[in-house]
Amino acid sequence: MSGPRRIVCLTEEPTETLYLLGESARIVGISGFTVRPAAARREKPKVSAFTSAKIDAILALKPDMAIGFSDIQADIAAELVRRGVEVWIANHRSVAEIIDYVRRLGALVGATARAAALADGFEHRLAAIADMAAALPRRPRVYFEEWDEPIITGIRWVSELIGIAGGDDVFPEHAREPLAKGRILADNDEVVRRAPDIILGSWCGKRFRPERVVARGGWSAIPAVRDGELHEIKSPIILQPGPAALTDGVDAIAAIIRRWAQRG
Known part of the structure; x- marks a missing residue:
């Protein structure tokens, strides 16, 4: 076995990717927010959240690498480095970077060919979705809300998946x-002015409440509100930059857009 043999996954996407690559035996600890695959929650100890981690519990697992995501986990990473753990914090934000992340993680664990095949599969299915979307009779204007107080709009890979x-x-x-x-919205009225046809909500770990959106001042004028086009996309399938977003996440968005376009 080449590469790290005892990996702690501080976020969901390395866990799902390693399972898809057949490398789950390397994982010794996961994030408590992990839901994909379901087997990971049953099989692996939960040792981190997103902004915090059980450092002593991680060290007890004797990892030779910890893998996380973004500046938000910088403090966790720094503490693990100080305690002698090698850490990889990825910072991928686009669809292309997610696919490259799959290839890089595969290479890290000696699964280069399998990772290339997995990444190629993601590219092909996204191309197929884009081809189907191109045949739709019209394109909706879509507003994606990642958080409600304050209002935060969608991150890059989400925006790109909406386009696809x-x-x-x-x-x-x-x-x-x-x-x-x-991405905090300084003026909520800007959503009204941009008049989305569809509103997608994914409130990063809590249930999307369409009735709260509808009740915002002036928002009744928005086409999406007028037509009842407010939909939740569950955060585990869209807000982690990994396989979930490229499969179930984009599929959920595409289904909503397809129904809207064909309603005509």
Whole structure:
């Protein structure tokens, strides 16, 4: 076995990817937020959240690598490094970068060929979704809300998946902001002005409440509100930059857009 043999996954996407690659035996600890695959929750100890981790519990597992995501886990990573653990914090934010992440993680564990096949499969299915979307009679304007208080708009890979699925993100300029604070909406009325046809909510770990969105001042004028086009996309399938977003996440978005476009 080449590469790290005892891996702690601080977020969901390395866990799901390693399972898909047939390398789950390397995983000795996972994030408590992990839901994919279901087997991981049964088989692996939960030693981290997203912004915090049980450092002593991680060290007790004697990992030779910890894998996490983004600046939000910088403090966890720094503490593990100080305690002698090798850490890889990925910072992928686009669809292309997610696919490259799969290839890089596969190479790290000596599964280069399997990872290439998995990544190629993701590219092919996204291309097929884009082809189907191109045949739709119309494209909706889509507003994606990642958090409600304060309102945070969608991250880059979500915006790109909306485009692949046949819609147009109403805040494409926000999607390029890598940090959540850069995607905070300063003026809620801007959503009203951009008049989305569809509103997608994924409130990062809590249930999306359409009735709260509808009750916002002035939002009754939004086409999506007028037509009842408010939909939840469960956060585990869209807000982790890994296989889930490229499969169940984009499929959920595409189904909503397809129904809207064909309703005509």
